[in-house]
Amino acid sequence: MRKKVIAGNWKMNKSLNESQELVSKIINGLGNDTKCDVIVCPPFTSLSEVHSLIKNTPVKMGAQNMYHEESGAYTGEISADMLISVGCEYVILGHSERRAIFNESNKSINNKIKAALNKKLIVIFCVGELLEQREKGITTDVVSEQITKGLDGISSENMSKVIIAYEPVWAIGTGKTATPQQAQDVHSFIRELIAKIFSSVVADNLIIQYGGSVKPDNASELLTQKDIDGALVGGACLKADSFLGIIASA
Ligand code: PEP
Numbered sequence: 001m002r003k004k005v006i007a008g009n010w011k012m013n014k015s016l017n018e019s020q021e022l023v024s025k026i027i028n029g030l031g032n033d034t035k036c037d038v039i040v041c042p043p044f045t046s047l048s049e050v051h052s053l054i055k056n057t058p059v060k061m062g063a064q065n066m067y068h069e070e071s072g073a074y075t076g077e078i079s080a081d082m083l084i085s086v087g088c089e090y091v092i093l094g095h096s097e098r099r100a101i102f103n104e105s106n107k108s109i110n111n112k113i114k115a116a117l118n119k120k121l122i123v124i125f126c127v128g129e130l131l132e133q134r135e136k137g138i139t140t141d142v143v144s145e146q147i148t149k150g151l152d153g154i155s156s157e158n159m160s161k162v163i164i165a166y167e168p169v170w171a172i173g174t175g176k177t178a179t180p181q182q183a184q185d186v187h188s189f190i191r192e193l194i195a196k197i198f199s200s201v202v203a204d205n206l207i208i209q210y211g212g213s214v215k216p217d218n219a220s221e222l223l224t225q226k227d228i229d230g231a232l233v234g235g236a237c238l239k240a241d242s243f244l245g246i247i248a249s250a
Helices: 015-028 045-052 080-085 097-099 106-118 131-135 140-151 157-160 178-196 200-205 217-221 240-249
Strands: 005-009 037-041 059-063 090-093 122-127 162-166 205-209 230-231
Touching: 005 090, 005 205, 015 037, 015 045, 015 059, 015 240, 037 090, 045 059, 045 205, 059 140, 080 106, 090 106, 090 230, 106 140, 122 140, 131 140, 131 178, 140 178, 157 162, 157 200, 162 178, 178 217, 217 230, 217 240, 230 240
Parallel strands: 005 037, 005 230, 037 059, 059 090, 090 122, 122 162, 162 205, 205 230
Antiparallel strands: none
């Protein structure tokens, strides 16, 4: 039985004080008895302080990006070791905003995934189609290419440290959610693909999150689908009440 995983991607939001306030409210609202895994992904500038606050609580922390090199002349970049040194256990890689705004390719995402797994970070690997790709009927081709190239060279053993987040790009930050059936169809396609690339055991154990305008009022319908094992939440994770509402649905 796969445990549900709810992650909040804070994106480029929250100053240090605001981050401390938000994570404190989440911790207080959560109590100690959570039936799902809860991950917060604040901006780099808040990671260290958020980590101090989540110690001895069920909340875990991830970063929103990293670079694949270990160290050196890469101005503005952050390495896996740096993330680990401030308490990250997870890292989001391949988010559609990184792909679209910062031109990240399947190859560069693959390099990052390999580097993160080498350092034992758990990767939340995002995939998803654009609206025009869905309308052309090529959603599964797009997702299949992203997954095949993104996970190239990853061992079955390391797949226990990978979460896939299916995020249809047209549903991110738009208020348009995929219907539970649309999401379930792609999740089930992803699980079958992973069974083909790796094995049915890897596929059965894989956590596949849905992301795209998840809110407290649509979370339970999505999260009760057979192959939806959690949510990657953007907008709704910036307020403690709505993030806690989604966690309660899980
Ligand atoms: C995201 O950016 O990963 C996301 C799912 O955003 P939102 O929930 O705002 O659509």
